Amino acid sequence: MSSSASGVPVLPDTIAAVATAVAPGQGGIAVIRLSGPMAQRVVRTITVFPGSQEWLSHRVLYGHVVAADGHERLDEVLVLVMLAPRSFTAEDVVEIHCHGGVIAVQRVMARVLEQPGVRRALPGEFSQRAVLNGRLDLTRAEAITDLVSARSQRAAQLAMAGLDGGIQRRVVALRERLLDQLSELEARVDFEDDLPPLDGRALLEELQEVRATLLELVADGARGAALRTGLRVALVGRPNVGKSSLLNRLSRRERAIVADLPGTTRDLLESEIVLEGVPITLLDTAGIRATTDEVEQLGIARSHDALASADLVLLLFDLAAGWTVEDQALYEQIPGAVPRLLVGNKLDLTNSAAEGAPSSPALDVRLSAQTGDGEPALVQALLAQCGSLSEQPLLIALNQRQSDLAARAAEALQRSEEVAAQGLPWDFWTIDLRQAIQSLGEITGEELTEAVLDRIFSRFCIGK
Structure with a gap:
């Protein structure tokens, strides 16, 4: 890796990728992004620009991408030029804005890849170069992919908090506190006779305060995971207890067929709500019962699979009919590790003052999927399962990788209590403290190898 005149590292090859979604008949505009030392030359070679347009940084040029013969026009395009270091990757970046769809994009991309010195980008390679070139820290780069994949406004807000540096600032501040303590410890190891005594109790308190903050970040990360990925909720119950009616009510549309005939739902239906x-994600399962119908049996088999893969099982039963032997059998089939909500339906058909199911396990919610009575209580119960009802506002949220590293740092700091209790010398304290500092450095990217970076960015989409 060499360096440019601006001091920015220059990677030897130029990469290219379609940076926007491509689908037939979808998207009026598509963006093909190039980054690297050959980006300008490649686009100049394949594009004809009428008039005397100046090729300057952060300018938009108008032209046509032409075929290899130099005559056939493949597409009418706009070209955006961003020269190093004022670009996303801190390298020369050129974007070709062509027409969307499939064919036009494929023809322009093929022309780009025909040029010597350019190759198709790997997943996340643009963001990886931005990190390697010092344009982004790792937490901001990871926030980008969270923003792209956000499934709700709240998830997008958390991603923006990470992109604005919220996670980076919190973790760096904690790491700096630990580095300050490590420097004090190492000074005592080397020059203890020449320095005033170190207060071991104050040191331990400082380390445990950092540990407590890390545990809070881990807990917030778990709450944030629910906002990013959501919950998979399996609706299970005997046939005709109202699963499809409840799915339609929560979805605010007729997603499933509703009929009085048992066994109407033959397959696993999914509906996404916010x-x-x-x-x-609501999974409306086929009613689980004994049946000779082969199609219904397949649906019931998928219902059993949904029980095992769901984050939450909502077991629905008929309040009017009461808790039955079949309901109890279903209840016992739910895997013990999967959280569950027991919901009594058809409140409109029974006495609202009655318990409805005196022999059932603890009832969580009583409602009518037909009238909507009890729906707010059900919504609150679902939200409680993902921890979104906490009184503490969620300002930033670590992703799974970051949470694992923060938990590892907290474990290392926990061991300092054992070291203090045994009265061991200062150099024993430094072992766990260094491990905690390294774990926090892996969150921000200060302590990462290129192999680990490759693994992280391989999960990103191509073009980002």
Whole structure:
């Protein structure tokens, strides 16, 4: 890797990718992005620009991408030029804005890849170059992919908080506190006779304060995961207890067929909704019962699979009919590790003052999927499962990788209590403290190898 005159590292090859979604008949505009030392030359070679347009940084030029013969026009385009270091990757970046769809994009992209010195970008490679070139820190780069994949406004807000540097600032501040303590410890190891005594109790308190903050970040990360990925909620119950009616009510549309005939739902139906910023995927399962119908049996088999894969099982039963032996059998089939909500339906057909199911396990919600009575209580119960009802506002949220590293740092700091209790010398304290500092450095990218970076960015979409 060499350096440009501006001091920015220059990677040897130029990469290209379509940076927008491509689908037949969808999207009026598509963007093909190039980054690297050959970006300008490649686009100049394949594009004809009428008049005397100046090729300057942060200018938009108008022209046509032409075929290899130099005559056939493949598409009418706008070209956006961003020269190093004032670009997303801090390298020369050129974007070709062509018409959307499929064919036009494929023809222009093929012309780009025909040029020597350019190759198709790997997933996340633009963002990876931005990190390697010092344009972004790792937490901001990861926030970009969270923003792109956000499924709700609240998830997008959390991603923007990370993109604005909220996670970076919090983690760097904690790491700096630990580095200050490590420097004090190492000074005592080397020059203890020449320095005033170190207060071990104050040191331990400082380390445990950092640990407590890290545990709070881990807990907030779990709440943020629910906002990013949402909950998969399996609606299960005997045939004709109202699963499809409840799916339609929560979806605010007729997603499933509703009929009085048992066994109407033969397959697994999915519907995505957003409740107070939390994306929730509802899985309407086939009613589980003994049947000789082969198609219904396939649906029931998928219902059993949904029980095991769901984040939450909502077991629906008929309040009017009461808790039955079949309901109890279903209740016992729910995997023990999967949280559950027991919901009594058809409140409109029974005495609202009655318990409705005196022999059932603890009832969580009583409602009518037909009239909507009890729906707010059900929504609150669902939100409680993902921790979104906390009184503390969620300002930033670590992703899973970051949360795992923060938890590892907290574990290392926890061990300092054992070291203090045993009265071990200062150099023993430094072992766990260094591990905690390294874990926090892996969050921000200060302590990462290129192999780990490759693994992180491989999860990004191509073009980002």
